[in-house]
Every structure is written in C-alpha cells, then in structure tokens.
Amino acid sequence: MNNKSYVLKTEHRKKLFWVLFFVLLMIGSIGLIVGFNKEFSLKMFLTFLKSTNVWFVIFSILVTIFYVLAEGWSIVTVAKAFGYSFKKSDALYYAAADIYFSAVTPSASGGQPASAYFMLKDGVSGPVITVSLLYTLFMYSITIIVLNVFILVVHPSIFMHLDWMAQLLIVIGFVVQSFFLFLFYGLLYKDKFLKKISVWGLNLLYKIHFIKNRDEKLKKLDEVMERYQASSKMIQGKKKLLIKIFLFNLLQRFCQIGVIILVFLATSGSLSEIFDIFAIECLVIMGAYSVPIPGAMGVTDYLMLNGFLRLMPMEQAVNLELLSRGVSFYFCILGCGLLVVIRYLKIKRSSKL
Numbered sequence: 001m002n003n004k005s006y007v008l009k010t011e012h013r014k015k016l017f018w019v020l021f022f023v024l025l026m027i028g029s030i031g032l033i034v035g036f037n038k039e040f041s042l043k044m045f046l047t048f049l050k051s052t053n054v055w056f057v058i059f060s061i062l063v064t065i066f067y068v069l070a071e072g073w074s075i076v077t078v079a080k081a082f083g084y085s086f087k088k089s090d091a092l093y094y095a096a097a098d099i100y101f102s103a104v105t106p107s108a109s110g111g112q113p114a115s116a117y118f119m120l121k122d123g124v125s126g127p128v129i130t131v132s133l134l135y136t137l138f139m140y141s142i143t144i145i146v147l148n149v150f151i152l153v154v155h156p157s158i159f160m161h162l163d164w165m166a167q168l169l170i171v172i173g174f175v176v177q178s179f180f181l182f183l184f185y186g187l188l189y190k191d192k193f194l195k196k197i198s199v200w201g202l203n204l205l206y207k208i209h210f211i212k213n214r215d216e217k218l219k220k221l222d223e224v225m226e227r228y229q230a231s232s233k234m235i236q237g238k239k240k241l242l243i244k245i246f247l248f249n250l251l252q253r254f255c256q257i258g259v260i261i262l263v264f265l266a267t268s269g270s271l272s273e274i275f276d277i278f279a280i281e282c283l284v285i286m287g288a289y290s291v292p293i294p295g296a297m298g299v300t301d302y303l304m305l306n307g308f309l310r311l312m313p314m315e316q317a318v319n320l321e322l323l324s325r326g327v328s329f330y331f332c333i334l335g336c337g338l339l340v341v342i343r344y345l346k347i348k349r350s351s352k353l
Contacts, residue, residue, distance in 0.1 A: 044315075044319075045319060045322065048267070048319040048323075049323070051267070051268070052266045052267050052323070053265070053266040053267075053268075054266075055266075056262050056263070056265050056266030057262070057263065057266045057327065059262050060258075060259045060262035060263050060266065060327050060328075061327060061331065063255050063258045063259050063262060064255070064259050064327065064328065064331065064332050064335075065335075066251075066255045067252055067255035067256050067259065067332070068092060068095045068096055068099060068332065068335075068336060069091060069092055069095065070095075070248050070249070070251045070252035070255055071094075071095035071098060071099065071136065071248070071249075071252050072090070072091025072092050072093070072094050072095035072096075073091050073248045074135075074136045074139065074245050074248035074249055074252070075091065075094050075095065075098075075115065075119075075132050075133065075136050076090060076091045076094065076132075077241065077244055077245055077248065078128075078131060078132035078135050078136070078235065078241070078245060079119070079124055079128055079129070079132045081235060081238065081241055082125075082128050084123075084124055084128070086122070090118075090122065092339060093118055093339055093340075093343045094115045094118055094119060095115070095336075096335070096336035096337075096339035096340055096343075097114035097115045097117070097118055097336075097339075097340050097343070098112060098114060098115040099332065099333070099336045100114070100333060100336035100337045100339075100340050101113070101114040101340075103329070103333045103336075104333075112133045112137070114340070115129075115133060116129045116130075116133065118343060118347075119132075121347050131188070131235060134184055134187055134188050135188065135235065135242075135245055136245065136249065137180070137184050138181070138184035138185065138188060139242075139245045139246045139248075139249040140249050140252075141177050141180045141181040141184060142181065142246065142249070143246065143249045143250045143252075143253050144177055144253065144285055144286060145174070145177055145178065145181065147253060147282045147285075148170075148174065148282050148283065148285075148286045150282075151278075151279045151282045151283065155275070155276075155279045158276060158279040158280060158283065158307070158310070159283060161310045162283070162303075162306055162307065162310070163306060165302075165306075166287065166302070166303050166306040166307075168290075169287040169290040169291070169299060169302075169303060170283050170286050170287040170290070170303070172287075172289075172290035172291075173286040173287045173288060173289040173290040174286055176289045176290065177286065177289055199218065202214060202217050202218060253285070256281070256285065256328065257277075257278055257281040257282065257285075259324070259327055259328040260277060260281050260304075260324045260328055261274055261277050261278060261281075263320070263323055263324045263327055263328075264277050264320060264324070266323075267316070267319070267320055267323065269320075273311055276310075276311055277311075280304070280307030280308070280310075280311075281304075281307075283303065283307065284300055284303040284304050284307065287299065287300075287303045288300045288303070300325070300329075301321060301325060304321045304324065304325065305317055305318065305321045308320055308321055
C-alpha cells in the first residue's frame with residue numbers, strides 16, 4: 001500500500017467515525033429530552049405534530065435557508081472586495097460546508113477548512129480565503145456577545161430563572177466566545193501574532209517529525225504572510241464593508257432564533273411570549289459553546305428545555321424542543337450535507353473533464 005492510499009483510507013475512517021459519533025450523539029440527545037417527560041410516547045408526539053400550523057412550519061424552513069445564505073453572503077462579501085466574482089449559488093455552498101462540518105466535528109473544527117476547500121477550487125487565493133473566514137468568525141462572535149449582553153441588560157430574569165447548571169454553561173460559553181473574539185482580533189489586526197502562532201505550529205510539527213524541510217516551509221510561510229498582510233490591510237480601512245459583514249452575521253443570528261420562534265407560534269404559542277423565546281435562544285446559542293461536542297448536542301437540548309420549562313408545562317416543552325431542534329438543526333444539517341455532496345461531486349466531475 002502506497003502512502004497516498006494509506007492517507008486516503010485514514011481520512012475516510014476519520015470521516016466515518018465522526019458521522020457515527022454524530023448519529024450516536026443525536027440518538028442520545030433525543031433520548032435525554034424524551035426522558036424528562038415520563039409520559040412521553042410517539043403517539044403523543046404525532047398528535048402534537050398534527051395540531052401544528054403547517055404554514056408556520058414551512059415558513060420556519062424557509063428562514064432556515066436564509067440562515068445558511070446569510071453566512072455565505074458574509075464570506076463572499078469579503079472576497080468580493082478583492083475583485084473576485086461568484087455565482088449566486090456559491091455563497092450557499094460555502095456556508096453549507098461550514099455549517100455541516102462544524103456540526104459533525106468537535107469544537108466546529110471542520111467547518112472553515114471545508115469552506116476553504118470549495119473556495120480554493122473556485123480559484124480564490126489562500127490569504128483572501130483566510131481573511132474572509134476570519135472576518136466572518138470575528139463578526140459571528142461579536143453578534144453573539146452583543147445579543148447576550150442586550151438580553152442580560154433588558155431581560156435578566158430569563159437568565160436568573162434558569163437552573164444553576166444552565167447558568168454555568170452560559171457563563172462558560174460567554175468566556176469561550178470572549179476568548180475567540182480576542183483571538184480573531186489578534187489574527188486580523190496583529191500580523192506578528194498570527195505569524196508567531198504559525199511559526200510555533202511549524203516548529204511543533206517538525207519536532208514530532210510530522211513535516212520535513214522546516215526552513216523551506218518557513219520561507220513559504222513568509223511569502224504567504226506577506227500576501228495575507230496585504231489582504232488584511234485592504235479590509236481594515238473599509239468601515240462600510242465591516243458593517244455589512246456584521247449585519248449579515250446579525251441577520252444569521254436572527255434567522256437562527258426566528259426558526260424557533262416560528263415553530264413556537266406553529267404550536268399555538270402566545271405572541272406575548274415571543275420576546276421570552278428570543279431571550280432564551282440567545283442564551284442557548286451562547287451556552288452551546290461551553291462544551292466541545294459536535295453540534296453542541298445534549299448541551300443545546302438541555303438549555304432549550306430548561307428555558308422552555310419556565311414558560312410552559314413539561315409535555316409542551318418537550319414536544320416544542322424536539323420539533324424546534326428538528327427543524328433548526330437536524331433538517332438544516334441534512335440539507336447542508338446534501339449540498340456539500342452535490343458540490344463535491346461537481347468538482348470531481350469537472351476535474352475529470
């Protein structure tokens with residue numbers, strides 16, 4: 001067996017492992033939520049589904065699509081500033097790759113590399129891809145922190161009424177997001193910081209005998225860093241562009257939360273409790289980053305149910321959580337996974353021509 005075949009087989013095994021792990025987590029998460037309601041039954045849940053407003057559910061699915069698109073628009077907006085042009089569908093594919101692989105890998109570690117792969121195949125340079133993805137992540141962290149600070153200021157009772165475990169997860173999530181915010185700021189605005197991290201990484205890989213020709217790699221790194229610095233500085237002075245990226249990320253957060261609100265309304269939820277649902281979901285998004293589990297499964301489910309129980313009986317809370325999570329996460333991941341497969345097959349087909 002040659003080295004290339006071995007690497008490919010290893011990669012396939014890793015992907016299969018994470019897919020299986022994802023499925024097991026999904027089953028465990030659903031089982032955890034169902035276990036909270038001792039009287040739960042499939043017949044009861046199906047009856048609940050039949051009572052929902054179909055139009056609100058359909059609308060929530062459409063909003064899920066805009067949730068994916070909003071991230072894609074953020075990514076391509078940065079790249080367009082460097083003169084690149086894209087098809088309308090490219091934004092959807094780039095975001096789908098990020099969302100899908102972020103969901104099935106721990107700490108969302110596979111999302112950005114997957115997006116970068118598709119962008120590279122479309123001819124976008126490495127430094128521009130790095131800047132585009134980093135700015136999207138930077139604004140992503142900012143919007144989550146801004147929304148949660150807003151909720152804690154105007155509606156602190158939602159947080160105070162959660163149990164201590166949910167509160168702890170949210171606080172840890174806030175610390176993690178704050179760390180990411182400073183990290184992305186350093187990577188984007190402190191060139192020496194990024195270079196130090198890259199050099200440290202190369203030296204580590206060399207010491208563990210993972211790479212050879214360290215001096216050659218360091219020389220290539222200098223060349224890449226020069227292009228990255230030039231790309232990064234082009235963006236830093238464009239305030240209107242940065243505001244646009246922020247608004248796209250804010251739109252994505254509103255779509256993410258909007259899906260839950262629409263499902264809530266589909267199940268005869270009260271209009272007077274919409275802001276409560278909005279506040280709960282802001283805290284849930286923050287708390288989801290407290291544990292590096294693929295898709296934050298289990299953690300997100302626990303936080304959603306904990307919040308819903310402050311507004312409604314157990315039976316309704318469990319049914320709402322299952323349906324909300326089904327549309328906002330599982331349906332979204334399934335759709336994104338399908339888009340990733342379609343784009344990957346297109347790339348393979350074009351490479352054979």
